[in-house]
Amino acid sequence: MILTDRRRATSHTLPTICGSSMRSRALLLVLWRLIRRVGLYSKRSWSRLLWTILSSLRKIATHPQAAELFRFIFLGTIVETGRQVAAKVLQFAKDFFVVRAEFASGDFAYDWVVNYLENHRVWNESRSFKVVARNATTRPYPTSNLGKVDGHPDPLYEPATTQSPSLFRWKGYWMTITKTTAGMSHYDTRPEIGAGYGVLVLSVLTWDRSVLDDFVSEARSFYVNSQVLPRKQFNIKSEPSESLLTAHFRQGDISYDWMLEYLRSSDALKDIMELNVTTKQSDLGWGTGPKDAVRFMPAPESMQRLLFKSPRTGKSAWLQVVMTAGSPHWETSRLVGGSITITFHSSDREVMLDLIDAAKQKYTELGTSRVTVHLMDKYGSSWNSFTRSRRALSTLVLPTDVKEMLLADALEFLDSEKWYNMAGIPHRRGYLLYGAPGTGKSSTVHALAGELGLEIYFISLANPGVDDFSLARLISDTPSRWILLIEDIDCAFPSREDDDEDEDEKDEQRKRDRRGNRYQSNQLLPPKSAVTLSGLLNVLDSVSSEEGRLTFATTNHIKNLDPALIRAGRMDLKIKYSLATASQIEEVFKVFFSETDSTEVEQCASKFAAAVPPEMYSVAQIQGYLLNKKRDPLGAVEGVEEWLKEQEAERRALIESKRRWREEMARRRMEEEQQYQLEMQQQQRMEMPPLSNAGYEGGYVAEREDGREGESEDEDDGAGYETPNEE
Ligand SMILES: Nc1ncnc2c1ncn2[C@@H]1O[C@H](COP(=O)(O)OP(=O)(O)OP(=O)(O)O)[C@@H](O)[C@H]1O
Structure with missing residues (x-):
């Protein structure tokens, strides 16, 4: 009955307390029952509960084992607090009484200290080290008596890789040193980290910081004044320090x-x-x-x-x-x-x-003594520079006065900048050196550059990477007073006179497309260079580049040049380089044997000049022959007849092979032309409408007199072809 009553009481109080969920309702029901059983809802029951707890605690405290436990807890607390206080005090003492410095490899301070320590045998005194065999003859290692004379390396002591600190004494102070080497992290992306990275930690047992300063400054002056090469520590690519020169x-x-x-x-x-x-x-x-x-x-x-x-x-x-x-x-x-x-x-x-x-x-x-030459790179985007030995102008064998005239003209030009400015004329001068190959055109420019102390900027128009735009940009990136050298200027543009013998072969190659097919006569030939004539003219006339420019253009074929390119103002002086004259031949001979007895050379030179026909050979060819006889002037004269015969035979063979080559080319050209005509006829026949439809109304293909097929009358513009019937 009582149970029933309680259930009733619960059932009508609970809905006011709890939510709707069934689970929380069940939980609350259990709690409620517990409270009611203990009787916590009354004041008396609270004090009873408190009394129960206290009495239980008293029982536990008076238990002998519990008392032991409390004593341990108490003692432990005191010890831990003491330890923490001691650590704090120690840390404070360490901070106060130990001066610590860190040096990273790649910095000179690191090198000073390491060099100093190595020279003071710190690692030898350490309890842990590694022994390596190195050549120590350049280093003062007083303890090492080995390997001084037998060419073998000496044993040296180096810090062990275990990073254990070494203890040493310096001027009465104890110091510890820890050196970490050989790659702390291979994954670090910083350039100085990786294999070979080192950190050196130096600690001095003192409260006085100036001890460390003194140590570092002593290491520094030891390094600076040392006459012994410091051993290379680490090969660090990055700049070691920004503050140094x-x-x-x-x-x-x-x-x-x-x-x-x-x-x-x-x-x-x-x-x-x-x-x-x-x-x-x-x-x-x-x-x-x-x-x-x-x-x-x-x-x-x-x-x-x-x-x-x-x-x-x-x-x-x-x-x-x-x-x-x-x-x-x-x-x-x-x-x-x-x-x-x-x-x-x-x-x-x-x-x-x-x-x-x-x-x-x-x-x-x-x-x-050298001359600076700037060459464009293969993309035509920048200059690559190098220097080459200067050539004395006196070593050039040119017709009388040419060298002197050129030098005087260039000097006069460089001196008259003010006059050019006053007259409103751009301060630049152009020289065209033309003539047979090997007659000294390029050599003249190099010798002049050395004589005038100017740099040469060499452009090759045949460079596939250079076009009008890049050429203009490159030329604008030049100093004032300079030499622009354009060699073989004719090579850049399609020659207009294809009958030139030397150019025949090159032109023939150029007349074929990438697949080797010949360009037809009605097609435009590809240019030899991406630089156009107008692009080059713009560069020659440009005011963008610094003035004071001497332009030298060389060519073997002046007739191939566009008149616009060589007009006055662009090429002010045109100098012809001929094949060697008698006096040039004699002079080349004398230059070659200048170290031999002069009277003998004089006689030989005139005999040699008399034997070689004038204006038949270039100076380069004659030099080529004399090079084989450079210590034997007499032999050079005796052998000249033989050489001339060989040259003549070679020349004839060359002419013959060229003749044959031209004939062969003409034959091939004719065959290609015939083949082309045939292909065209076949193509037109294939495009022709079926013959069954041919007739007066439907239109037809008419056979022309010249053998080519005409077009249907319907498609004609009215002029029409004459039909065979009409004929
Ligand atoms: N007149 C000369 N005096 C001295 N050496 C010369 C003379 N002509 C040619 N040589 C020598 O012949 C070689 C070729 O000369 P260089 O390159 O100057 O001739 P080039 O006329 O520019 O020829 P190319 O037209 O083929 O470029 C060089 O080694 C140079 O020393």
Whole structure:
């Protein structure tokens, strides 16, 4: 009954308390029953509950095991608090009594400290190290007595890779040093991280920070004043420091040649550890001594250290040299685009200037004088520069006065800039050098450039990458007072006189499309260059480039040139280069044997000149013959008859082969023409309407007198063909 009553009471109170969900209703019902059973709804029952809890706690506390537990908790709290306080105090003491510095490889400070530590045998004193075999003869390792004379490397001590700190004493202070090397992370994208990255942590047990400053400054001055090459630590490509002086030398600029010669000299080579050994002739020519047959160069793409001592002030500084090798130019295969970057381990500008001076002086002592030549790259987008030996104007064998006249004219032009400005005439002058190949046209330009101290900008119109636009852009990127050299200017445009013998073969090739099919006579021939005549004229007349320009154009075929190209104002002076005259032949002979007894040479020269027919051979051809007899003037005279016979035979053979070639070409042309006509006839027949429909009303194909098929009358414009019937 009681149960029933309670259920009733619950059922009518619950809906006012809870929500609608069945599950929460059931939960609340259980709770409600619990409260009612314990009687928590009354004040008396609360105090009873409290009393129960307290009495239970008292029971637990008086239990012997519980008392033990409380004691442990209490003690533990005290110990942990003490430990934390001690750690805080220790950390504070460490911060206060230990000075800590970090050095990262790639920075010079790192090198100073590492160099200092290595020279003070810190790793030898360490409890953990690795032993490596290196050549230590250049380094003062007093403990190492091995390997001094037998050419084998010495054992050296290096920090162990375990990163364990080494302890050492410096001026009464204890220091610990930790060196981490060899690639902390291979995944790091920063350039200085990866294999070879190193960090050095130096801690000094002192509260005085100036101890560390003193240490670093001692390491620095030890490094700077050291006469022993510091061992290369890490080959880091990035710039080591922005605050130090760095000088860049680019190939094509004469200062690059100075520096290259200096680096090749024995002064610098003694410090350089990675060398390129070559027996290849360099731009600068062979040396005279037997040792010069092998040339040494600092290895490109490597970082080299060398000590430079200024001859003027006696100051010295370590230099870090990084060389980049150039790549071969597409047309000439000369190396272009190389560079030398020198970082001075000093911020003293005087040292840098002294180095450049010393390099220049070394270069002058060698007696090499060079001319800078800029060649366009294969895309016609930029200039690649290099230098080549200067040629003395006196070595050119030209008809009397030509050299003198050219030089005087160019000098006068360069001197009269003001006059040009006053007269409102653009300050530029054009020279056209024309004549047979090998007569000295290009050599004249190079010799003149050396004489006038001007740079040559060489453009090749046959370069597939160059067009009007790129040519104009390239020309605008030039200095004032320069030489523009356009060789074989005729090659750029289709020749208008196809009967030229030398050009026949080239033209024949050009007259074929990519698949080898011949261009028909009614089709336009492709131009030889993407540069158009008007594009070139624009460049010659342009005011965009700096003025003071001497333009030299050379050609073997002046008759192929458009008159617009060579009119006065564009080509002011036209100089003809002929095949060698008698006096030129004699002079070439004398130049060749200038080191032999003069009376003998005089006699031989006139005999030689009398034997060689004038204006038959170029100077280049005569030089070619004399090169084989360069120490034997008498032999040169005796052998000339034989050589002339050979030349004559060669000439005849050449004429004969050209004749045969022309005949063959004419035959092929005729065959092609016939084939073409035949194909056209067949094609027209195939397009012809069926014969059954032919008739007066339907139109027809008429046979023309010349054998070609006519068109139907219906499609004609009214003039019509005469029909066979009408005929
Ligand atoms: N008049 C000359 N005096 C001295 N050397 C010459 C002379 N002519 C030609 N040579 C020599 O012949 C070689 C070719 O000369 P160069 O290239 O100057 O001739 P070029 O007339 O420009 O020929 P091309 O028309 O084929 O370009 C060079 O090695 C040069 O030394």
